[in-house]
Amino acid sequence: MGSDGAPIRQRDKGAGRDLSYPPLPEALSVPIYDNHTHLEIADGENPLSYTEQLDRASSVGVRGVIQVGGDRETSRWSADMAQIEPRMLAAVAIHPNEAPVYAAGGTLDDAIAEISELAARPRVVAVGETGLDFFRTEEPGHATQYRSFEAHIEIAKQNNLALQIHDRNAHAEVIATLLRVGAPERTVFHCFSGDAEMARVCAEHGWYMSFAGNVTFGNAHDLRAALAVAPRSLLLVETDAPFLTPMPYRGRPNAPYLLPNTLRAMAAHLETDVSLLSAQITSNTELVYGRWDAEPVTAAHDADRSDTQPVGGLA
Numbered sequence: 470m471g472s473d474g475a476p477i478r479q480r481d482k483g484a485g486r487d488l489s490y491p492p493l494p495e496a497l498s499v500p501i502y503d504n505h506t507h508l509e510i511a512d513g514e515n516p517l518s519y520t521e522q523l524d525r526a527s528s529v530g531v532r533g534v535i536q537v538g539g540d541r542e543t544s545r546w547s548a549d550m551a552q553i554e555p556r557m558l559a560a561v562a563i564h565p566n567e568a569p570v571y572a573a574g575g576t577l578d579d580a581i582a583e584i585s586e587l588a589a590r591p592r593v594v595a596v597g598e599t600g601l602d603f604f605r606t607e608e609p610g611h612a613t614q615y616r617s618f619e620a621h622i623e624i625a626k627q628n629n630l631a632l633q634i635h636d637r638n639a640h641a642e643v644i645a646t647l648l649r650v651g652a653p654e655r656t657v658f659h660c661f662s663g664d665a666e667m668a669r670v671c672a673e674h675g676w677y678m679s680f681a682g683n684v685t686f687g688n689a690h691d692l693r694a695a696l697a698v699a700p701r702s703l704l705l706v707e708t709d710a711p712f713l714t715p716m717p718y719r720g721r722p723n724a725p726y727l728l729p730n731t732l733r734a735m736a737a738h739l740e741t742d743v744s745l746l747s748a749q750i751t752s753n754t755e756l757v758y759g760r761w762d763a764e765p766v767t768a769a770h771d772a773d774r775s776d777t778q779p780v781g782g783l784a
């Protein structure tokens with residue numbers, strides 16, 4: 470274990486951003502899971518540790534998270550933390566915007582080889598986030614993104630892991646790639662950003678759509694139209710914390726404990742019962758990633774706390 474669990478990245482504080490954490494929402498009566506978060510990134514005026522993050526989450530019915538890496542260091546951190554924290558499972562990958570950076574330094578193959586090793590570790594349940602990002606990466610980097618994306622798809626298939634896709638301004642190209650090389654059995658569009666038409670394409674292929682806090686934003690009409698046509702059996706929910714804080718807290722630090730805000734907004738839009746939607750999404754989440762206690766952790770994360778904070782799945 471190379472880490473004590475302290476955040477290893479810092480989010481840009483931005484100009485004039487409110488850096489206080491939003492209040493705790495009312496607890497859900499049926500628990501859910503945050504299938505995409507970045508607890509390695511510190512945010513806010515008093516950044517929370519990962520245990521504080523997860524304690525707050527548990528207190529409002531967010532029972533566990535998938536901690537997602539985007540480069541070698543954060544993927545290693547994710548795999549290490551999942552091994553000692555029962556409420557955390559891990560996803561590992563080189564992010565599509567990082568792939569050209571490694572390629573420029575001549576180390577992309579090494580980086581992908583490390584992801585392949587991490588993918589075989591216990592409690593690593595997904596390869597991601599990987600995909601294509603034509604918003605932040607310019608044309609010369611696209612060929613590298615394709616190469617990296619295809620390598621990650623292969624790693625997911627070899628290890629029978631779920632695939633978490635990052636797709637920004639590249640819907641058609643991501644879909645074409647999945648169809649050309651063959652999508653893994655469990656494929657998730659993280660922070661789904663398509664419209665109703667794309668939701669229909671995903672549904673046709675059995676691909677999961679994970680909605681984040683931006684589904685609550687005022688101008689997100691296309692996204693809510695997609696939510697309305699997506700089969701309930703393919704819905705997932707995530708924070709992508711510390712980013713994409715749901716309304717009415719947009720711009721403030723996001724955290725897994727705010728997932729109920731997004732879930733409740735989704736239920737309201739779908740005119741369905743919150744508990745019914747929670748139960749459906751939890752069942753979907755376990756179908757994609759397995760159960761959080763399927764492979765128990767190998768050590769307690771903090772001996773001082775383990776007698777006062779009983780947590781499921783401790784070996």
Ligand SMILES: [Zn+2]
Binds near residue numbers: 505507537709
């Ligand atoms: Zn992310």
